[in-house]
Amino acid sequence: MIDRTVLKEHLVKWVLVAFALSSLLFLFLIFIFILAEGLPLFLKVGVNKIIFGMKWAPTKGYFGIFPMIISSFLVTIGALIIGAPLGLSCAIYLSEYAGKRTKMLLKPAIELLAGIPSVVFGFLGVIYIVPLVRSYLGGSGFSLISTSLVLGVMILPTIISISFDALVSVPRTYREGSAAMGATKWQTIYKVIIPSAKSGILASFILGMGRAIGETMAVIMIAGNALKIPTSILDPLRTLTGNIALELAYATGDHRLGLFSTGVVLMVIIMILNYVANFGIKRKIAK
Amino acid sequence: MSFRHWVILLPLIAALLSCSAASNDKPGKKHTVTIAGSTSVMPFTEKLAEHFMVDHKNFIVDVQGGGSTAGIQATINNTVDLGMSSRPLKGEEKRLNTITICYDGIAVVVHPDNPVGELDLDRIRQIFSGRISNWRQLGWVNRKIDAVSREEGSGTRGAFEDLVMKGREIDDGTMVQDSNGSVKEVVATDPYAIGYISMGLVDRKVQPVAINGVKPSIKTIKSGRYKIVRPFLYVTNGELDPKSRQFVDYVLSKEGQKILKNEGLVGFYD
Numbered sequence: 001m002i003d004r005t006v007l008k009e010h011l012v013k014w015v016l017v018a019f020a021l022s023s024l025l026f027l028f029l030i031f032i033f034i035l036a037e038g039l040p041l042f043l044k045v046g047v048n049k050i051i052f053g054m055k056w057a058p059t060k061g062y063f064g065i066f067p068m069i070i071s072s073f074l075v076t077i078g079a080l081i082i083g084a085p086l087g088l089s090c091a092i093y094l095s096e097y098a099g100k101r102t103k104m105l106l107k108p109a110i111e112l113l114a115g116i117p118s119v120v121f122g123f124l125g126v127i128y129i130v131p132l133v134r135s136y137l138g139g140s141g142f143s144l145i146s147t148s149l150v151l152g153v154m155i156l157p158t159i160i161s162i163s164f165d166a167l168v169s170v171p172r173t174y175r176e177g178s179a180a181m182g183a184t185k186w187q188t189i190y191k192v193i194i195p196s197a198k199s200g201i202l203a204s205f206i207l208g209m210g211r212a213i214g215e216t217m218a219v220i221m222i223a224g225n226a227l228k229i230p231t232s233i234l235d236p237l238r239t240l241t242g243n244i245a246l247e248l249a250y251a252t253g254d255h256r257l258g259l260f261s262t263g264v265v266l267m268v269i270i271m272i273l274n275y276v277a278n279f280g281i282k283r284k285i286a287k
Numbered sequence: 288m289s290f291r292h293w294v295i296l297l298p299l300i301a302a303l304l305s306c307s308a309a310s311n312d313k314p315g316k317k318h319t320v321t322i323a324g325s326t327s328v329m330p331f332t333e334k335l336a337e338h339f340m341v342d343h344k345n346f347i348v349d350v351q352g353g354g355s356t357a358g359i360q361a362t363i364n365n366t367v368d369l370g371m372s373s374r375p376l377k378g379e380e381k382r383l384n385t386i387t388i389c390y391d392g393i394a395v396v397v398h399p400d401n402p403v404g405e406l407d408l409d410r411i412r413q414i415f416s417g418r419i420s421n422w423r424q425l426g427w428v429n430r431k432i433d434a435v436s437r438e439e440g441s442g443t444r445g446a447f448e449d450l451v452m453k454g455r456e457i458d459d460g461t462m463v464q465d466s467n468g469s470v471k472e473v474v475a476t477d478p479y480a481i482g483y484i485s486m487g488l489v490d491r492k493v494q495p496v497a498i499n500g501v502k503p504s505i506k507t508i509k510s511g512r513y514k515i516v517r518p519f520l521y522v523t524n525g526e527l528d529p530k531s532r533q534f535v536d537y538v539l540s541k542e543g544q545k546i547l548k549n550e551g552l553v554g555f556y557d
Contacts, residue, residue, distance in 0.1 A: 055459075056439075057439065057456075058439055058440075059439055059440060067459075126472070126476075130476075131476065134477065139431070139433075140431075140433035140462065140473075140477050140479065140480065141477065142433075142462055142473070220465065221469075224462040224463075225438075225462060225463035225464065225465075226459065226460050226461055226462050226463060227459040227460075227461075227463070228459040228460045235460075236460075236462045238463065245465075246438045246463065246465045247438045247439055247440055247465075249326075249440075249465070250326050250352075250354070250438070250440035250441055250442070251440050252353060252354055252357065252440075255439070255440055
């Protein structure tokens with residue numbers, strides 16, 4: 001009888017292990033398939049001509065995605081310029097100033113913001129932001145600045161929740177020590193808490209960047225998708241993700257492979273960002 | 288097995304039995320018609336196939352994409368029964384039989400408030416290749432032209448490149464949208480935009496430009512005066528086989544043509 005119970009326990013454990021490992025398996029499979037589809041073109045056309053190529057005309061044999069790499073980084077930095085100060089301020093307020101009630105109101109609101117589908121952000125962008133930019137700043141409105149604005153809002157939940165965790169995990173003794181020295185609340189935040197939570201806050205920015213660079217639907221709807229590197233914040237631009245999603249429907253042959261190569265580059269960028277962010281989070285925990 | 292299980296299982300068994308009984312009614316085996324080619328023609332062929340299969344229960348019409356060239360090649364190799372093409376045949380391909388199922392006009396559209404109601408092909412080519420970039424050059428306000436194109440690989444873009452650009456490249460600064468609908472949305476909201484869409488989708492939200500003095504319409508396309516038109520073709524290697532003929536006959540029938548017309552295409556009999 002006891003044997004059977006033990007057996008059952010073991011069975012449950014191994015089933016759970018199998019399911020847990022399956023997520024790893026999926027990641028591995030995705031990795032393998034993207035590489036298998038994306039790498040052949042790198043070998044055929046040449047890494048240089050793809051990564052540093054200026055011209056994208058896949059049906060005519062040009063596979064340069066350099067303008068898209070630059071554009072992806074531009075919108076991401078734009079999103080950070082908007083999202084980082086807002087998100088950090090919100091996190092500081094939540095962790096240092098907000099009372100229980102405000103927290104109870106704000107936290108779910110932020111979670112809700114994270115749950116809004118990106119197509120909704122894109123739609124709001126097209127309906128409100130694009131016309132506003134067109135009439136007050138000029139250009140077509142489908143532009144770097146519109147995209148950055150929308151992405152800046154989209155990365156807020158990531159930045160807020162991770163910086164909040166970093167700020168909250170600063171030990172009480174730091175605050176008390178600072179207060180004992182006669183520092184005001186703002187001085188404590190500015191001189192003690194933010195510096196000690198620095199690595200976690202940076203990690204939140206980098207994960208926000210990862211979210212922004214990987215965003216697709218909203219970007220296609222607002223960015224205008226022109227192939228040139230934008231020369232002003234009012235110019236349209238095309239990101240790496242946008243390129244894949246725009247053209248996948250009709251792509252065949254080398255064109256399709258070219259889109260997978262775009263995917264390989266995107267995957268490498270996101271892996272680097274995640275690695276850097278994890279590094280920051282680990283250092284915080286080690287402290 | 289408990290009573291509850293039977294309550295669920297019995298209807299299922301009954302359903303299964305009735306299904307097999309129904310399929311036994313028609314002993315004749317299913318005919319399969321395979322069609323491949325142009326992604327511009329594909330959605331319409333799929334729609335026609337759906338309707339066709341409702342009336343012809345013993346037919347399966349299998350529609351695949353791949354592009355005009357791939358479809359034509361597959362027809363030459365006899366790997367499909369029918370090929371779809373949204374461009375005329377060239378060179379060696381001409382030995383295939385072609386059946387024109389309808390015509391698709393491409394309209395160049397601007398915002399309804401735009402006073403530039405007429406352009407010639409040359410001007411349009413210059414706008415999309417980036418040589419004309421300001422509305423002032425076309426006699427309107429001093430404002431950048433927001434040209435909108437389609438993504439690489441799109442059939443509409445391919446036809447526009449063939450019929451209007453004629454070898455000139457579309458400028459890299461041109462905005463790109465991934466469907467006729469999105470291009471129309473951009474043009475409908477941005478007063479300084481210009482784009483091109485399938486004629487069937489033109490409505491009051493956008494204004495079609497007259498090209499060399501001719502507005503796109505079923506009439507002008509039929510008379511051959513509107514020039515940005517592409518045929519939608521089915522191609523076959525030699526004579527049509529009887530099962531494919533049934534499908535093609537349906538497509539060319541009043542009923543089939545009505546479906547195409549509802550989709551905004553210019554039917555063969557219009």
